[in-house]
Amino acid sequence: MRSRPLALLLAAILLGLATTPFILHGAQAINAAAHICIFILLVASYDLLLGYTGVVSFAHTMFFGIGGYGAGLALAFSPSWPSLALGIAAALLLSGLLSMVIGLLSLRVRALFFAMITLAVAAVFAELASRLSWLTGGEDGKSFEVPELLRASFRLLPDRLFGTVINGKVVTYYLIFAATCLLFLLLLRLVNSPFGRVLQAIRENEFRAEAIGYRTAYYRTAASAVAAMVATLGGVLLSLWLRYIGPDSTLSFDIMIDVLLMTVIGGTGSLYGSIIGATLIVIAQTYLRDALSGLQDLTPLANPDRWRLWLGLIFIFCVYLFPEGIVGKLRAMANRKILPP
Amino acid sequence: MRKTYAILPALMLLALPLVGNPASWATLTVAGLAMGMMTFIMASGLTLIFGLMGVLTFAHGAFVTFGAFVAASLLTPDLAMLPLALLAAMAAAAVLGALFERVIVKPVYGQHTKQILITMGAMVVAEQLIIVVWGADQRMVELPPLLKGSFLVGDATFERFRLLVVAIGLALYAALHLALNRTRLGLLVRAGVEHPEMVEALGYRIKLVFIAIFALGSALAALGGGLWALYRGQLTASLGAERMIDIFIVVIVGGLGSLGGCFIAALLAALLFNYTSYFAPSLASLSEVILLIVVLLWRPRGLMG
Numbered sequence: 001m002r003s004r005p006l007a008l009l010l011a012a013i014l015l016g017l018a019t020t021p022f023i024l025h026g027a028q029a030i031n032a033a034a035h036i037c038i039f040i041l042l043v044a045s046y047d048l049l050l051g052y053t054g055v056v057s058f059a060h061t062m063f064f065g066i067g068g069y070g071a072g073l074a075l076a077f078s079p080s081w082p083s084l085a086l087g088i089a090a091a092l093l094l095s096g097l098l099s100m101v102i103g104l105l106s107l108r109v110r111a112l113f114f115a116m117i118t119l120a121v122a123a124v125f126a127e128l129a130s131r132l133s134w135l136t137g138g139e140d141g142k143s144f145e146v147p148e149l150l151r152a153s154f155r156l157l158p159d160r161l162f163g164t165v166i167n168g169k170v171v172t173y174y175l176i177f178a179a180t181c182l183l184f185l186l187l188l189r190l191v192n193s194p195f196g197r198v199l200q201a202i203r204e205n206e207f208r209a210e211a212i213g214y215r216t217a218y219y220r221t222a223a224s225a226v227a228a229m230v231a232t233l234g235g236v237l238l239s240l241w242l243r244y245i246g247p248d249s250t251l252s253f254d255i256m257i258d259v260l261l262m263t264v265i266g267g268t269g270s271l272y273g274s275i276i277g278a279t280l281i282v283i284a285q286t287y288l289r290d291a292l293s294g295l296q297d298l299t300p301l302a303n304p305d306r307w308r309l310w311l312g313l314i315f316i317f318c319v320y321l322f323p324e325g326i327v328g329k330l331r332a333m334a335n336r337k338i339l340p341p
Numbered sequence: 342m343r344k345t346y347a348i349l350p351a352l353m354l355l356a357l358p359l360v361g362n363p364a365s366w367a368t369l370t371v372a373g374l375a376m377g378m379m380t381f382i383m384a385s386g387l388t389l390i391f392g393l394m395g396v397l398t399f400a401h402g403a404f405v406t407f408g409a410f411v412a413a414s415l416l417t418p419d420l421a422m423l424p425l426a427l428l429a430a431m432a433a434a435a436v437l438g439a440l441f442e443r444v445i446v447k448p449v450y451g452q453h454t455k456q457i458l459i460t461m462g463a464m465v466v467a468e469q470l471i472i473v474v475w476g477a478d479q480r481m482v483e484l485p486p487l488l489k490g491s492f493l494v495g496d497a498t499f500e501r502f503r504l505l506v507v508a509i510g511l512a513l514y515a516a517l518h519l520a521l522n523r524t525r526l527g528l529l530v531r532a533g534v535e536h537p538e539m540v541e542a543l544g545y546r547i548k549l550v551f552i553a554i555f556a557l558g559s560a561l562a563a564l565g566g567g568l569w570a571l572y573r574g575q576l577t578a579s580l581g582a583e584r585m586i587d588i589f590i591v592v593i594v595g596g597l598g599s600l601g602g603c604f605i606a607a608l609l610a611a612l613l614f615n616y617t618s619y620f621a622p623s624l625a626s627l628s629e630v631i632l633l634i635v636v637l638l639w640r641p642r643g644l645m646g
Contacts, residue, residue: 056457105637112397112597115457116589117633119399123586124630131623253582257465260458305477309469316462319455320448 003334006327010272013279017177021170022162032286034173034241036279037180038234043262043274044187045230051268052191053223054203058256059102059118062125063095063228065250067235069129069136070094072144072245079145091232099228103221114224126251141246150175150240176237183230188271190226199223200269254308258285261315267325276326345601345644349608356616364496369615375503377611378510379572383565384588384595384603385517386558392598393534393554396446397453399460401562401588402581403467404434408563409570409580410475413482416571420485427567431560438559439552446555464582471578479577482570506568513561514604521600530554534598590629594636596646605644606636 016023020033046060067088074087102121106113130139146168148154154168164170190196201209202216210216239245258281266277289307318325324332353370360366387401408430415426445463449455484502491500521527532540533547541547562581569584570576591610595602610629618625636644 050454054454056454058461101634105634112453113593115399116397116593120586120590120633121630124626127626128623257461260461264458306469306473308465309473312462312465312469316445316459316466319458319462323455 003330006272006330006334009330010275013275021173022164025164028286030169030173032282034176035286036282037176038238038241039259039262039278039282040274041180041183041234041237042231042259043266043278044184044271045227045234046259046263047266047268047271047274048187048191048199048223048227048230050263051270051273052196052199052203053220054206055107055220055224056115057118057224057227058115058253059099059122059125060227060231060259061251061253061256062118062122063099063231064235064238064255065125065129065247066095066098067091067232067237068239068245068250069235070232071236072142072239073135075146075239076142076144079147081147084147088233088236091236092229095228095232096225099225100221103224104217107217107220107224122251122253122256126247126253129251130247137246139247141244141249143244146172146240146243172240176241179233179237183233184271184275187230191271195219195222257308257311257315261311261318264315264318264323265325267327267329268323270325270327270331273325273327280326345605348644349605349612352609352612352616356612360616360619364498365619367494367497368499369619370612371499371503371507373612373615374608375506375510375572375611376615377608378506379565379569380584380587380591380611381510381565381604381607382513382568383562383584384591384607385513385600386561386565387588388592388595388598388600388603389517389554389561390558391592392600393530394446394450394551396450396456397460397597398446399457399585400441400445400463400467401558402583402585403464403471404438404559404562404581405566405569405584406468406471406576406578406581407437407566408434408560409566409576410471410480410578411563412567413480413570413576414475416482416485418483418485420487423485423488427564430563430567434563435556435560439556441559442552442555468578468582475578477578479575481575482573484571484574502572506572509568514600517600587629590633594633594643596640596643599643599645602643602645 017033017037021030024030024033042060042064046057049055049057049060070087070091071084072087074083074090077083098121102114102117106117129136133139136142145151149168150172151168154171156166156168156171160166191199198209198214198219201212201214202219206216235250238250242249262277262281263274264277265280266273266275285307322329356370357363357366360369383401383405386404387398390401391397411430411433412426415429416422441463445459446456449459488502488505491498493499519527521530529540529545529550533550537547540550566581566584570580587610591606592603594610595604595606610632613628613632614625617628640646
């Protein structure tokens with residue numbers, strides 16, 4: 001059932017993201033907005049796995065990283081559009097193949113293997129990325145130039161528009177915003193298609209779905225490949241935004257934990273949950289973290305470096321007490337109004 | 342099934358001509374066996390817990406780290422303190438493990454997705470709490486002087502501690518194997534794996550067996566963590582998370598729930614890792630993933646699953 005508060009919340013977030021460069025001046029706000037867009041993609045594609053297909057993957061950041069490194073290394077080689085396109089194509093190919101290999105190997109046996117194998121493969125991939133320093137720049141990562149249009153020194157318009165200089169950074173932001181909208185709509189189309197129905201059927205009752213005649217391993221593998229490729233594109237957008245690629249910005253396990261938290265808090269099994277989850281957590285990380293540091297003299301538990309302790313606790317409580325997430329809760333409230341118990 | 346054990350000597354013999362020099366081969370092999378034994382000790386707890394309760398706990402690594410820190414803080418140069426420190430770490434981890442089963446895992450029995458998510462969250466929280474208690478800095482761990490150093494047999498050097506670890510691992514495997522297959526308690530555990538309701542109907546309190554196995558598994562993780570910290574000479578709060586990768590690979594390759602499979606897989610992975618790092622150090626961690634892929638293609642349920 002549609003929920004009015006949910007629709008209003010989503011509209012407010014969309015409007016906010018569409019106008020951030022003109023309303024909130026300052027680097028922190030636009031940086032947060034760009035991260036929200038990128039994480040919406042990452043979380044929505046992750047929800048395709050966790051919420052719609054019912055498998056837990058810990059390699060989502062690996063595909064994020066493949067996209068980041070694909071675009072980054074291509075741009076480091078030559079900061080031009082064709083080179084970027086080639087990098088993206090190579091990254092998408094690698095992600096698609098890798099996710100299919102992992103899926104066919106583990107989902108054939110039991111979905112439980114998938115969680116363990118993705119964790120192992122992602123860890124080895126992260127180690128390789130920091131070991132092969134001649135290619136990836138190792139632990140330090142690599143900085144690179146982006147195409148002319150996206151550089152901070154570039155001016156799209158000679159004058160200010162509503163008090164904002166339309167430089168390459170703003171152009172990049174709107175590129176990210178547009179790509180996020182497009183990919184999100186594609187994912188939405190996918191989960192509401194017959195294919196998406198089969199995924200949900202598998203999640204609800206795998207045995208039954210197989211008995212009806214659907215090859216569950218095939219569907220799960222296809223879903224994990226789609227999710228991997230969307231995450232790859234998210235990584236491309238992140239490296240365009242940061243103009244830097246390194247293990248900590250994309251591959252670190254901390255980002256995986258963030259994605260898990262956003263997915264669960266927003267609400268699994270609904271792509272709209274990704275919008276709310278990503279927005280909430282990125283804003284909390286950008287602004288609340290500083291607030292927390294004011295308390296650190298009281299107890300070492302409030303040290304901003306212990307941020308993950310609190311995220312982890314919130315995560316556990318959400319999975320126990322609030323498994324339907326914010327979107328699920330709002331929808332349940334809307335249902336209750338129409339059908340009183 | 343017994344034939345599967347033959348993989349180990351086969352791999353060692355195959356590596357001998359590749360390494361060439363028998364002395365370095367012997368050193369590499371003993372080092373690999375020691376590493377494998379430690380991974381086995383850590384992974385055996387996970388595989389036992391899964392076998393009995395069908396719970397895959399991602400927080401297992403937290404007990405590894407916890408055990409390592411408890412053992413390291415109790416350690417003195419006195420040799421007699423070493424077993425005491427390890428036993429204390431195991432006891433503390435056993436208590437925490439039992440608590441963990443009651444508080445965290447019990448509400449989500451039978452729900453795999455939630456188990457994975459919750460135990461992963463618990464792992465993150467535990468790692469942060471360990472940092473709060475013991476600090477984020479790297480900590481040096483000194484072996485008692487009597488166990489330091491190595492001795493020569495011909496040209497091959499053997500570190501004393503590595504041999505000790507191999508002995509502990511073998512003894513532990515034998516003890517677990519006998520306890521599972523030759524004792525009344527082991528019978529109960531195996532019956533619980535097959536048919537928990539039936540065991541309960543016969544008047545046994547399967548819940549207590551569950552808690553006991555969780556405590557045992559956590560104690561084994563702590564023992565493995567303590568030994569690993571001593572072996573490396575240093576530890577940080579991320580030790581457990583790093584070991585989890587090897588532990589998972591070993592548990593899958595061996596076959597989820599199989600103790601013997603876990604033993605073989607641990608030794609196999611560690612030997613392969615050591616031989617590979619002799620030839621191509623940067624590819625060593627890839628060797629374990631390749632092992633995983635090959636085994637899953639050959640036997641999708643693991644060596645003994």
